[in-house]
Amino acid sequence: MRCHYDDQGAYYRCARSGEYVCLDHARLDVVSVGTRVKLPPLPVRRARSQDYDAIRAIAMMYWGETEVECFDRTYDVLALPAFLAFCGDEVAGMLSYALEEDRINIVMLNVHPEYQGRRTARSLLAMAEEEARARSVSRLVVTTSNDDLPALYVYQRWGFVITEVKPGAILEHHGHEEAGFATIPVRDEIRLERHLRATNEFAASN
Numbered sequence: 001m002r003c004h005y006d007d008q009g010a011y012y013r014c015a016r017s018g019e020y021v022c023l024d025h026a027r028l029d030v031v032s033v034g035t036r037v038k039l040p041p042l043p044v045r046r047a048r049s050q051d052y053d054a055i056r057a058i059a060m061m062y063w064g065e066t067e068v069e070c071f072d073r074t075y076d077v078l079a080l081p082a083f084l085a086f087c088g089d090e091v092a093g094m095l096s097y098a099l100e101e102d103r104i105n106i107v108m109l110n111v112h113p114e115y116q117g118r119r120t121a122r123s124l125l126a127m128a129e130e131e132a133r134a135r136s137v138s139r140l141v142v143t144t145s146n147d148d149l150p151a152l153y154v155y156q157r158w159g160f161v162i163t164e165v166k167p168g169a170i171l172e173h174h175g176h177e178e179a180g181f182a183t184i185p186v187r188d189e190i191r192l193e194r195h196l197r198a199t200n201e202f203a204a205s206n
């Protein structure tokens with residue numbers, strides 16, 4: 001998918017016009033909950049070995065590389081487990097993660113613009129949460145950048161809290177200022193985590 005305004009790769013679909021837009025041409029608006037179009041959620045499953053070409057394509061499309069720095073470690077998404085959302089045979093989105101001793105690191109989370117607005121990120125996060133419970137780890141952690149307001153929205157809506165802000169960390173890593181979402185300069189690393197409640201506690205409150 002290409003941006004409606006130039007030939008850059010599209011990251012988002014405009015919720016008003018339906019146009020695909022790149023980071024430069026995306027903007028943020030507040031809408032009321034009643035105006036959201038509700039489409040059925042897409043099915044999600046664990047990635048299989050034959051899915052890794054698609055995972056590589058997603059990583060290259062949105063990040064330009066398959067290696068990601070996350071919580072002071074470098075991961076290659078081609079060597080990590082992942083969950084995928086599908087629309088028919090098409091991959092709609094991907095969550096790549098690393099299982100650590102006491103937590104799951106969400107290393108990459110992307111939903112293709114044509115499948116946004118269907119709670120796909122949430123479906124993928126729900127799978128990660130299920131995995132954490134199955135592996136008896138109590139935290140999901142993720143890093144994002146100061147400009148990535150859609151990501152900060154999704155994670156905080158899903159119960160993540162900001163645990164650390166590293167001012168200038170990404171700027172330092174890149175060595176120069178890059179424009180991010182809506183041309184906001186990418187500067188700071190923001191770390192978030194979600195503590196999972198014990199299953200019995202969860203059951204008791206539901």
Ligand SMILES: [Zn+2]
Binds near residue numbers: 008
């Ligand atoms: Zn554009």
